[in-house]
Each structure stands twice: as structure tokens, then as C-alpha cells.
Amino acid sequence: DAGVIQSPRHEVTEMGQEVTLRCKPISGHNSLFWYRQTMMRGLELLIYFNNNVPIDDSGMPEDRFSAKMPNASFSTLKIQPSEPRDSAVYFCASSLERGYTEAFFGQGTRLTVV
Amino acid sequence: GIQVEQSPPDLILQEGANSTLRCNFSDSVNNLQWFHQNPWGQLINLFYIPSGTKQNGRLSATTVATERYSLLYISSSQTTDSGVYFCAVVSNDYKLSFGAGTTVTVRA
Numbered sequence: 641d642a643g644v645i646q647s648p649r650h651e652v653t654e655m656g657q658e659v660t661l662r663c664k665p666i667s668g669h670n671s672l673f674w675y676r677q678t679m680m681r682g683l684e685l686l687i688y689f690n691n692n693v694p695i696d697d698s699g700m701p702e703d704r705f706s707a708k709m710p711n712a713s714f715s716t717l718k719i720q721p722s723e724p725r726d727s728a729v730y731f732c733a734s735s736l737e738r739g740y741t742e743a744f745f746g747q748g749t750r751l752t753v754v
Numbered sequence: 755g756i757q758v759e760q761s762p763p764d765l766i767l768q769e770g771a772n773s774t775l776r777c778n779f780s781d782s783v784n785n786l787q788w789f790h791q792n793p794w795g796q797l798i799n800l801f802y803i804p805s806g807t808k809q810n811g812r813l814s815a816t817t818v819a820t821e822r823y824s825l826l827y828i829s830s831s832q833t834t835d836s837g838v839y840f841c842a843v844v845s846n847d848y849k850l851s852f853g854a855g856t857t858v859t860v861r862a
Contacts, residue, residue, distance in 0.1 A: 673850065683840065683852040696849065729795060739784050739848035742802040748795055 644746035646732050652752045658720040661749045664713055665734030673743065674707055674717050675731040683731070689715065690738050722753045756781045756845040760853035767831045767860045775826040775856045777841030785844035786817050788826050791855070792837045800826070800839075831860045 645664040653659050665672045673688040687697040689709045697707070704723070709715040719726055729750050735743040757780040767773055777786075788800040801808050801815040803824065808815055812831075817824040828835055838855040845851070 671848075682854050683842075685849050685851070688849065690848075696847070731797065733850070739844045741785070742787060742799065743842075743850055744799060745789075745797040748797075750795075 644732055644734050644744055646730075646746035646749050648749060649747065650750045650752075652754065653722055655723055655753055656721045657753075658718065659722045659726075659751060659753075661717040661730050661732075661751070663715045663717070663732030663746060665715070665732070666744060667713070669734035669736050669744075670712075671735045671738035671743075672709060672715050673733040673735075674715070675733065675745075677729045677731060677748070686717070688738070695738070719751075722751075724753045727752050755847065755849065756783070756843060756851050758841060758843055758851055758853035760839075760841055760856050762856060763854065765856055765858045767828075767835075767858065769831060769833060769860055769862050771831050771860075772827070772829045773831065773858070775828070775839055775841075775858075777824040777826070777843075777853055779822050779824075779841075779843050781822070781845050783819065783822075783843040783845055785850070786819075786824055787842045787850070788815055788824070789840040789842065790835075790837050791840060797840070828858070831858075833860045833862055836860045 674686040686699045692709045729748045731748045733743045733745045759778045790798045805819045812829045814827045840855045842852045
């Protein structure tokens, strides 16, 4: 298996623009997670899905962030409008079954908002 | 939510040295994982170890769930072991929560 695939690997955008990050989980995995990593806050969970349904989005920082999982093989994280403080590395992870099985991470998307 | 504390925050080793990293957590867990984040930012799975002991080459890990801690052992360290080591746990909320990490620097 190719593992969790994220795109793009790097994104540079201007403040106010819409940004869409993409993730393809490992085939057969039922749970998908979006994380954000910054120096100040470390790795923080933004949202997770189970069987394509959003279960907990309490980590989403504000209404400018939204996430969707239209099918078992694809998820998006959208920021609209983007702000410089959104600059971070965004990771997607998937696991076979939420909570009880090993989670695997994609290579991340490094977002820079100027 | 569950609290995850890792120690030490930073570790500098001479190549060939052994070391122990610790992870304490504040509640019972269903899942515990150790990751290595390499200098390129990739999060590499090291161990999935909610309890017991596992070994993989020069690395081994032990989790004592009843006492709420886990240890990661690095033996005969190499420069390629440099990076940040994260402990992450899942409690009853199903969220994988990370510690702040231990930054390891191995010098030749």
C-alpha cells in the first residue's frame, strides 16, 4: 500500500485566499484524522472522521476551517479565508478502527500564508 | 482531555550511547504509539504498544498501562536516530493525543 497520501506537499498563498488540502487514506481504513503542527502548539487534532462521518471537530480553530470526507478514499481540509497565523504543517492520518488500532500519517502539507 | 508528558525535552547523545525516553499519561489508554519525526518532518511509526514490551532492532519500548507510563529505549545510537520522538495515546474519547516530544541529537 502507498500509505496515506497528501497533496500538495507545499503551499504558499496570500492572505485572504482559499486553501484546500487533500488526503487519501490507506485503503480499508475507517478512521481519518487531520492534525496541525506548529512550534507553539505542537501536534493538535483538528477533526476526525469515522466511516466518512465527522465525529469530533472540537479542535477546528474557527469557522474559517472546514473539512469534508465525501467517500472512504478522499478528504479535504479547507481554509477560507486564509490568514498568516494558519501557517503550519498539516498532517492527515488514518487507522483501521478508531482508537484501538495503529494510526499512520501522511507526509504533511507545509502551508505558508503571506 | 488526557495529558501526555514526555521527558526529557531535549537529549544530546554521543554516537554509540544508550538512552531512555519517558512518556507519562494521566488516564487509562486504549492505544499508545511512539513516533519518530525525522529532520524532513516525516512521522515514522516506531511502536504500537498499549501494553507490554516490544523490540525492533536497536529500539525497544515498554508500556506499563496500570502505572500510566511508557519507555522508549535507544541502544547504540546513530546519527540517523536524531529527530523528535513523540508519544501519542488514545483514551476513551478515541482521540490520538500527542506529547510535546523529546528532541534527540546524536553527535558523531
